[in-house]
Amino acid sequence: MTRSPKQPILYQDKLGISEKLLRFATPEQVAVYRAEKLKCEKLVEIGAGIGGQTFAFSKKCKNVLAFESNKESARILIQNLKKLQIKNVEVIIADALSVNSIDKIKRFQPDIIFCDSERPEQGERTLEKINPPIKKVLEIFFPITGKIAIEIPPFTQDIENLKENFEREFISLNQQLNRLTLYFNELKNSEVSAISLPSKEKINSENPKPKINKIYSAKKQKYLYVIDPTIQIANLIPGLAKKFNASILELNKPVLLGDEIIKSNFLTGYRIEKVCKTNQKEILKELKKIGAGKIVLRYNVKPEDYWKVRNFYENQLEGTKEISLFLNESEDEAILTEKL
Structure with missing residues (x-):
């Protein structure tokens, strides 16, 4: 999904990240909110990028294992962690679904796994187009922890094909749709929710769904x-x-x-x-x-x-x-x- 307008990431004032790199980075207010929601002792982050979300996780989690397969992004992430003197994040430059990575994650014994998926900017928005494949992520990591959160494009068309127990949380930043995160199992609080940042005002879906109170004229309305x-x-x-x-x-x-x-x-x-x-x-x-x-x-x-x-x-x-x-x-x- 195209991130527009571009938003600063956490510690942007100290790091001076270029606009090009900010394009897909997690905005500061989103990162801070999500880190608070997912705070735990040990967290695995898949798709750490240049660290927009990683920096926030490092403040709320005791230890973070961050995977990034793109060597240039990983280099920038490692460089930024050194600049910020963040020492509780270990960066792994590898595919998180490789045999060695899976073994490392098992030994790490995470409380929560967070995956920021990659997706093409254009074309059909379906689960099949998301990388790493969501179904594969769940199949591999559910035996390690049931607490998994995955960010996917908000306009993904076939989410209903996922049969697992999860919540869809839509994040609005300054009254514009910014992110969709899926929270599985114990991380789920409702079927669907929306949160407005920076205010943190939230609305959850109801079951049964509320009646639609429609009117057809604006006359007599204030x-x-x-x-x-x-x-x-x-x-x-x-x-x-x-x-x-x-x-x-x-x-x-x-x-x-x-x-x-x-x-x-x-x-x-x-x-x-x-x-x-x-x-x-x-x-x-x-x-x-x-x-x-x-x-x-x-x-x-x-x-x-x-x-x-x-x-x-x-x-x-x-x-x-x-x-x-x-x-x-x-x-x-x-x-x-x-x-x-």
Whole structure:
């Protein structure tokens, strides 16, 4: 998965890692959170890379055995560990699934094994494309420890083919989907979860699934909330709506509606100023009434038409408010909102 925008890793200020190397490195806030979750006496890390996650593990675990098969990445990792004077990490430059590596891991007797899988940037996202193969990792290492965590691409299409007992945890960093980690056996807390960093706000799936409270119009509603895409990908929107006693409205993407101000790091809130018909003259009339000066289009519009539409409105407005415009096309509704 492409990491964009690039985020600093732990100790970036001391190491000065280049942007090229940061591309696939684990961001500091993700690494620190995951290390806290997986803290133990002895941990094996497979796919350590240049050390973004390794440095965090070294702070929470007594001993870390880090495998990295790419010689250049391993060289940088070893160099960085020396710079940081980290002495409780042993780096092994080898395939973690080789006979010698497996034997070393058995002798190490880890409490937890963490695997950061490699995957192609483009093409089909399936379990077969992930390296090392997840099923093989589980088959080899379950006899050593049942506590295994594996990072995989969030858009992997056939996760349901895994029959083992695991939790899918989707990590949102600054309201953008960043990571998906699978936690097996004793590491599992629910079927699916999402956590927002840096706040650590978390939502877990429920069984049975909550009823979907859908409405079809924004009229008589006071507030509209744009949902972190992580929640949508994790299929946790009904649970989030239930938690805040909100309704779901299907626009180009689902949003929440309600009569109360909701404080959640999974939501971006807007006050509904006016709901009117979707023809431009009607929208312009209402924009003038509420003192709009700048318009943000929050619905699907062709890229080549975006500024044409914005300029149509903004060139005729004299107000100071920034208004976000949503369209509920099925009900012929334009929803004029101001960000909270």
